[in-house]
Amino acid sequence: MAKFRKDVASETPELATTSLPDIIFMLIFFxxxxxxxxxxxxxxxxxxxxxxxxxxxxxxxxxSYIYLGAPHKSYQAKFGTATRIQLNDKxxxxxxxxxxxxxxxxTKSENDQKLMTTALKVDEKVKMGMVTDVKQALxxxxxxxxxxxxxxxxxxx
Amino acid sequence: MAGSKKTPGINAASMADISxxxxxxxxxxxxxxxxxxxxxxxxxxxxxQKNEDKINERNVFVVNVNQHDNIMAEKSYINISELRxxxxxxxxxxxxxxxxxxxxxxxxxxxxxIKVNKTAVVSLQNDRGTSYKAYIQVQNELAGAVHxxxxxxxLQHFGKKxxxxxxxxxxxxxxxxxxxxxxxxxxxxxxxRRK
Numbered sequence: 085m086a087k088f089r090k091d092v093a094s095e096t097p098e099l100a101t102t103s104l105p106d107i108i109f110m111l112i113f114f115x116x117x118x119x120x121x122x123x124x125x126x127x128x129x130x131x132x133x134x135x136x137x138x139x140x141x142x143x144x145x146x147x148s149y150i151y152l153g154a155p156h157k158s159y160q161a162k163f164g165t166a167t168r169i170q171l172n173d174k175x176x177x178x179x180x181x182x183x184x185x186x187x188x189x190x191t192k193s194e195n196d197q198k199l200m201t202t203a204l205k206v207d208e209k210v211k212m213g214m215v216t217d218v219k220q221a222l223x224x225x226x227x228x229x230x231x232x233x234x235x236x237x238x239x240x241x
Numbered sequence: 242m243a244g245s246k247k248t249p250g251i252n253a254a255s256m257a258d259i260s261x262x263x264x265x266x267x268x269x270x271x272x273x274x275x276x277x278x279x280x281x282x283x284x285x286x287x288x289x290q291k292n293e294d295k296i297n298e299r300n301v302f303v304v305n306v307n308q309h310d311n312i313m314a315e316k317s318y319i320n321i322s323e324l325r326x327x328x329x330x331x332x333x334x335x336x337x338x339x340x341x342x343x344x345x346x347x348x349x350x351x352x353x354x355i356k357v358n359k360t361a362v363v364s365l366q367n368d369r370g371t372s373y374k375a376y377i378q379v380q381n382e383l384a385g386a387v388h389x390x391x392x393x394x395x396l397q398h399f400g401k402k403x404x405x406x407x408x409x410x411x412x413x414x415x416x417x418x419x420x421x422x423x424x425x426x427x428x429x430x431x432x433x434r435r436k
Contacts, residue, residue: 098249108262133377137384138277147276152373203278206373212306213369215376223286231278234377241321241378 124173126205128153133208134237141231146200148188148227150181152214153207167210169218181221205233279380284425300342302331302363306379308370321378328386332361332419351413352398362422383423391419 128151141147151170155163168175171184189197202222206215222230304324305313312319314327330336334357337344342361348354363383367376391403391414399410406414415421 095246096248099251108259112262112266133374135277135279135377135381137279137381137388139280141276141278141280144276201280203276208372208374208377210373211369212367212371212373212376215373216367216369219283223283226285228283228285229280230283231276231280232377232380233276233278234381236277 124149124151124170126151126170127159127173127175128155128168128170129207129209130205131208132205132233132235134239135232135234136237136239138234138236141201141203141233143199143201146192146196147203147231148185148200149203149205150184150218151205152210152218154209167207167214169214178217178221181218182225185222185225185227199229200227201229201231202227203231203233279377279384281380281423296360296362297343299339300358300360300362302328302361304363304365304379304383306365306367306371306375308368310372310375312375312379321375321382324379324382325386325389328363328383329390331363332358332386332390334358334418347417349413349417351410352418355418357418360422362424364424366425380423384421387419387421391415394418 130151130153152167153170154160154165155168155175163175169177169181171180176184185202189200192200204215204218219230222228303313303315307313312321312324314324315331319327331341333341334344334355343359344356345359346354347357365379365383367379388403394414395401395403395406395410399406403411403414
């Protein structure tokens with residue numbers, strides 16, 4: 085009797101691992117849902133011009149992106165083919181830049197606000213008039229540090 | 242019965258799956274590719290325009306880009322490939338003469354007294370119809386000219402390239418001798434608005 089009981093108690097049961105993948109899957113779904121991916125879906129054509137004298141854009145969390153270009157094929161039926169400004173996930177006009185910069189600023193601490201950079205991601209076919217309008221709007225709100233995002237190349241022309 | 246007393250090993254067969262899942266997760270979340278760009282400081286919204294006017298004409302290198310992306314530097318049409326050379330010629334501190342910027346002798350740390358440009362500014366004017374590509378090319382060439390001059394100066398005086406210099410050396414060369422002075426004029430609509 086004593087021997088029988090001892091036998092049963094000493095045998096540690098094997099760890100059941102069949103549910104492990106499910107647990108991990110749950111975790112992954114949790115992360116997928118909660119992680120906000122900062123990069124907006126770009127809805128405009130983006131063929132960036134090539135430059136050689138470029139600097140790396142540091143501190144990505146302090147960079148706000150403004151996209152300029154003709155809307156993608158899938159959006160052309162609705163938005164036409166003229167150059168549009170994209171802020172975050174939607175098309176916008178020049179006056180919206182003020183609100184955009186203000187809302188970008190409000191999420192940063194006061195020290196970081198000075199270091200904020202606005203990256204202009206502009207398609208190479210865009211006319212400078214549009215870019216100038218955006219730049220003037222940025223000057224008006226005092227977002228003076230800008231970066232013309234370009235592709236890095238060996239030769240610029 | 243000795244065998245049954247051994248602690249059974251943890252089943253590691255699913256480890257691969259777990260790591261795969263983690264891998265996929267990080268692949269999805271990480272934004273790939275770093276951004277490169279030409280970093281510029283915009284002038285604050287102008288309150289007094291008088292500053293512009295005070296600069297002597299010989300201290301300003303005027304670059305115009307029109308709506309057909311033609312480039313005019315100092316009143317003559319040039320090709321984009323000539324721009325870098327022209328700009329270097331303008332900025333180079335060894336060039337003296339009426340067509341080059343005024344020089345003054347400065348006492349600087351590390352290099353001693355040296356003749357530098359008093360003020361040398363590139364004024365970049367573009368039309369609303371200029372393409373962004375041409376604009377970036379011009380910006381790039383102007384920046385390239387300054388970078389090349391800085392590198393040449395540093396090689397000559399410190400025996401290394403500008404990027405390899407110490408902060409102090411970079412400050413001296415970058416701020417006192419060859420500052421990146423590109424002024425962008427208020428936008429003009431010379432070529433007429435084209436949509």
